[in-house]
Amino acid sequence: MPKCHVPECENRTSFVTSPDEVIPDWAEWALAEDSACHRWLPTDGQCVADAFRNGSRELCDTFVYQPGSSIVAEFDLACQEWKRSLVGTIHNVGMLISLPILGFISDKWGRRAALVMSGCGAGAVGLAKSFVGSFPAYxxxxxxxxxxxxxxxxxxxxxxxxxxxxxxxxxASLVLGIPLAMGAATLSLLDYLTGYWRTWARFAYPPSFLLLLYPWLLPESVRWLTTQGRLQEAVDVIKRAAKCNRVSIPQDGLEKVLLNDAEQANNRVNEIIGDESLFRALIKYSALRRRLCVCFVWWSSAVFVFYGLAVQAHALAGSAHANYALVAAAELPALVANTLLLDRVGRRPLLTAALLLTAAALSLQPCLPQGVQWAGTALYLTGKAGATMALNALYVYTAELFPTRARHRLLAACSTAGRLGAVLAPLAAVLDTEFEKNNYKRIQRQDYSNKAFNYKDFVNATQCL
Known part of the structure; x- marks a missing residue:
């Protein structure tokens, strides 16, 4: 945590401190106990208790940080919650840009092309990010x-x-979800081992370039090749898969089956969108609009909660690295539960149950009494598991609602709507801070049995608001 610099009591040439530096005695009368962003107003420039007016406070203008631990220290972002939240918001705005473009690339030039371009592009920019020298560049x-x-x-x-x-x-959702959760936990361990965000980035992003091997290792989607009329390529891919699985498929029969599948797929798509553009089809056909509108609401709600919980993982008690790994690990039981239940209870019942579970867990958390941190952490992780179940079920359900020819574009459209919720998620911390400040000021103006009302009283009074 950054500490307010008090020039009356410390003569520093560097605003970097060691993690084990002892809190000085003068902090008791020089620093405001209820806010890391304020100090008591000095009167005569001396470092004694009588030289600070404890009834008046002022914002700190400089801070002392632990060395290179995060971008907060690197770019002097202490007590600038809006700037720290802006990083998450900008991150999710990038998703809004990415999903429609890469969805078009996927439907136009192939799933494999979109995967390679997305992964390698992120790796290249992420590696370059480790060399930036200013907050706007970051x-x-x-x-x-x-x-x-x-x-x-x-x-x-x-x-x-x-x-x-x-x-x-x-x-498929389980096979993809487990490595995703394990990768997130591994990134936390990597950050703990490197100890510096620039070093972390230089280790974390280069493995993305392994995706350049995918054109030689990963076959293209046969369904996509069929819808594009590239039947010979689809036949070659299936023959390689059959050889790998030691299955014999007649060449003539395979081409005939693929041709029939292509005709049936085109007929099904033409029933919905015909030869029209996807945008015109959305305007003309109410069934397609209704599905998209419902998906937009689902995605924006689920993604807002999912990313909002991820952003606030640092607020849990204990080590920040352990908390992040624990939050990532909470996704594993959710993925297993989805695998066991989605086909048995159905998509919509499970999606509804997951959202209700998340809402119940997060609504109960602020009403817990102080001193039961384990219960708060348990409810937090329950909410994270429920949000993961909802988002995972949405991927499966949304992909099943739309035809192959436009599947990735429409899935990207729904995911883009969800990113609107993700854009707002980091800003929730700013709203929470302002809410606390306004309530603290309001309660201070009221008379509570003629006794001084301190910050601990405020926390108790507003605990379940």
């Missing part, structure tokens, strides 16, 4: 990174479900 790099890389998961998900049969789509 924000620009954050925007470009997500504009390139936000479509890695949707592209991989669409590619996988189009390779697998309908009965294996739930398994």
């Amino acid at each position: 924000l620009l790099a954050e925007l470009l990174e997500t504009a390139c890389g936000a479509s890695v998961y949707p592209a991989a998900f669409v590619l996988m479900i189009e390779w697998l049969g309908v009965e294996h789509r739930i398994l």
